[in-house]
Amino acid sequence: MAAPIPIRQYDGPECPRCQAHLTADWIRSGIVHCPDCNKTFEATAFTPPKPKLRVVEVIHTGPEGASACANHARNAAVTSCTRCGLFICALCDMNVGSGSYCPSCFDRVRSEGTVASVTTRYRDYSMMARNAALFGFILSGIFLGLPLGIAAIVYARKGRAQRREMGESTTGPTVSMVFGILEVIGSSLVIAFLVWALFQTPGK
């Protein structure tokens, strides 16, 4: 069995030319000479501020007290999970912009793809519609225009909904849909004509 191809993991700034990892000394502004390939590139370096997480223990919350985190009994809760309502501390708070989630709910919404801001994988229906329409057009000579046209219409519908949800233009899937409809009509007419021609008795 062939050995799996190793996937290079990104581990911080690298030379944009040769992808050699840059150590802290080489991350600087100005013209940088790569120590590996010895070629130059222009760079601007930044020092991103590191987040300072403040975890308050329940006993330090004052006379009013505070609810304890569901996962860390000693820590005071700072918010509750948007999905399950569990009290969570600063350590457990997975804030994704659209709300705070506890770690288990975050995993769930991420795998389900229900929260757009945490979605990292999705199917490109617009491209599927475009390819179905294109191949349907090319292969219409061997009667594949009908199934591929139907596929183009179905995928274009999904693609339009997907693009609308992302706030992008729906022109691409709409064009694919029009092509799909034309392919279905054209292929149906050709098949109908052939069937009609087959049933015609010669010499009548």
Next chain:
Amino acid sequence: MTPRRTLIGRASTLATRERIYELPDGLEIDANEQYEVSRKRVFYTDVQLVTIHREKGVAFPLINYAFSAIWFLFAAIAFANGGDVILPSVFLAIGMPTFILGTLRVIYGMDVVTVFGRRSKATVKFWFRKSAARALYGRLCAQVRQAQRELEQQYASEETAAATAEAPEYELPPSAT
């Protein structure tokens, strides 16, 4: 719903196709893997390095020249054998676009803007719009600087507020008054 995003460029290689979008708080990279799209983000508050460079590459001109060389060879053979002009012209016309593409790359190169974050990076390639690449580089640097300054101020104010809240309140004994 995802925030409104603007397509700022693409970065394609033989194996990958990426579209890079600009968000209010960072960049979003949609990488196509057949029909699946994997999405990653580089937030301005996470950026460590922004670079710009011009590259000519070896593979791109070589592949284009090889493709055009095949068609030019066909044209030469057709011309030598038949003496007719039409067929060699057709072969020349097929091979010419890739020859022009390869030559343009060798002459002008391609400007590449790369944004390196803590966890991911974004690359935008510009074939012809050199000024657009420079403008994007400047704009990204300014946005990153502003975002990081704002975050620093936010952290500082939070720290000040926390320090004020933590300051113990002593109640003076009645004898001291």
